[in-house]
Every structure is written in structure tokens, then in C-alpha cells.
Amino acid sequence: MDLLSGKNILVTGVLTDASIAFHIARIAQEEGANVLLSSYGRVLSLTTRIAGRLPNPAPVIELDVTNQGDLDSLQNRVLEHVPHLDGVVHSIGFAPEGALGGNFLNTTWEDVATAMHVSAYSLKSLSMACVPLFKDSASVVGLDFDATVAWPKYDWMGVAKAALESTSRYLARDLGPKNIRVNLIAAGPIRTMAAKSIPGFDEFEKVWNERAPLQWDVTDAVPAAKGAVALLSDWFPKTTGEIIHVDGGVHAMGA
Numbered sequence: 001m002d003l004l005s006g007k008n009i010l011v012t013g014v015l016t017d018a019s020i021a022f023h024i025a026r027i028a029q030e031e032g033a034n035v036l037l038s039s040y041g042r043v044l045s046l047t048t049r050i051a052g053r054l055p056n057p058a059p060v061i062e063l064d065v066t067n068q069g070d071l072d073s074l075q076n077r078v079l080e081h082v083p084h085l086d087g088v089v090h091s092i093g094f095a096p097e098g099a100l101g102g103n104f105l106n107t108t109w110e111d112v113a114t115a116m117h118v119s120a121y122s123l124k125s126l127s128m129a130c131v132p133l134f135k136d137s138a139s140v141v142g143l144d145f146d147a148t149v150a151w152p153k154y155d156w157m158g159v160a161k162a163a164l165e166s167t168s169r170y171l172a173r174d175l176g177p178k179n180i181r182v183n184l185i186a187a188g189p190i191r192t193m194a195a196k197s198i199p200g201f202d203e204f205e206k207v208w209n210e211r212a213p214l215q216w217d218v219t220d221a222v223p224a225a226k227g228a229v230a231l232l233s234d235w236f237p238k239t240t241g242e243i244i245h246v247d248g249g250v251h252a253m254g255a
Helices: 020-030 041-051 068-079 109-133 155-178 201-211 222-232
Strands: 008-012 034-039 060-062 085-090 134-144 180-187 243-246
Touching: 008 020, 020 034, 020 222, 034 041, 041 060, 060 068, 068 109, 085 109, 085 222, 109 134, 109 155, 109 180, 134 155, 134 222, 155 180, 180 222, 222 243
Parallel strands: 008 034, 008 085, 034 060, 085 134, 134 180, 180 243
Antiparallel strands: none
């Protein structure tokens, strides 16, 4: 079954083969898509190396979503490889150390601003940079972590995720007339490079082990990746502004 046959998909945030983004890229290729990756700076070589582990070689485009010059030149860089885009995956998030780990009341605005810019505003920046590349319709899919409650040690990253969720809804409203869908996958905790930077990540694992009605495996990024690929496909033609939970059902359970 080729869910993405002939589609051109840009996937951001591939750093290791354990990441959700990597498995999105892999499954998208297996479902017939032409996949491009993006990376920047010190991790560009890492992404390029990991791209070699995909079923098919994937070009890596340099893109720092906080750099307006990179955003302005994205169209030309993409057009070097494909004639247009049908979808983009936003798998980008970062908060400085001072914004995590139980330091919520003492975090500086500078650290908060960085977390918000990279983790939330970038969804808008990336989407708008891709709009000229979208053809007749397109799907924007972002990766989320449930922001309806306060999580231990997650602090300003949790606030940034709440901003990401709100941003996705406003983008859905304003890009809908262009037939561009904007949705999020709220995944349960996965042991990725990003997770390792969160103090007390093991506390998340404990919550999911105790509360998930469907058994949850923190080493398995495939369920979340499959959800993202489904949203990139034509099987959700009238779904936008939505948050799809791929978390074993924890979001629906009480204490």
C-alpha cells in the first residue's frame, strides 16, 4: 500500500535513527514518498550520516528555522531536488538547560524566548517558508507532547508545547483556504536525543508504564511515526487543527 506515492515530503529534525522523525522519513519512503531532510550547523554532518540509513538516499538541506536567511532561501534549495512539496514535518524543539529541570520560577526571559522561538514560533516560520512550494494541497505535521497538564521537570518546554498547539490551530485557520492542513501528533515519551536533555525523563516513563491502557514502549518510535505518515497522506483530507494522541491512551485516563 503506497499511502504517499509520488509525494514530496520535507522532514526536519532527524538526528539519530531512534528519533520519531527518522522513522517518519523511513516509513514515508516505504510508502512511496520522495523525502528530503533538513539540518544545520554542528548537527548537519550527523543528519547526513543518519540519512544513509534510510531505505533510499535522501538529500539534506541546510535549514536553521531561527535564521530568516535560511527560511528565505528554502524554496530554492528544495527546488534543486523536487519540483514542489506535498508535506512538511516539524520535528523541532529545544529549551536551554535553565528552562528545564524544576527551575520554572527562576528561568530568565532569554531562555524562555529561545524555547518559544525554536519550539513554537518555528512551526509558523517553517510553514510559511514552505507555502510557495505547496502545489494544490499540502499537509503540515508537527510533533507534540501533551500540554494540557504540567509535567515534572518539563517546565518552560511544556509552555512552549502549549504555544505550539495554539500555533497549529491558528495556522490551520489561516492556511485552510489554501487547502493546507495543519495537525499535530502528541506522542508518548520516546528515548530520543531530545528526551535525554530533559532532567528526570525517567519520571515520564514511570507514568506511562503505570497508566497506559495500551502497553507503551519508550524505545519504539514507530507508532508515532505511522500516525504522522497517515496525516501526510490523502486519508485525512478534511482534518486540520487536530491533535492526534499516540500515547497508549494515557491522555484519556484519570489519576
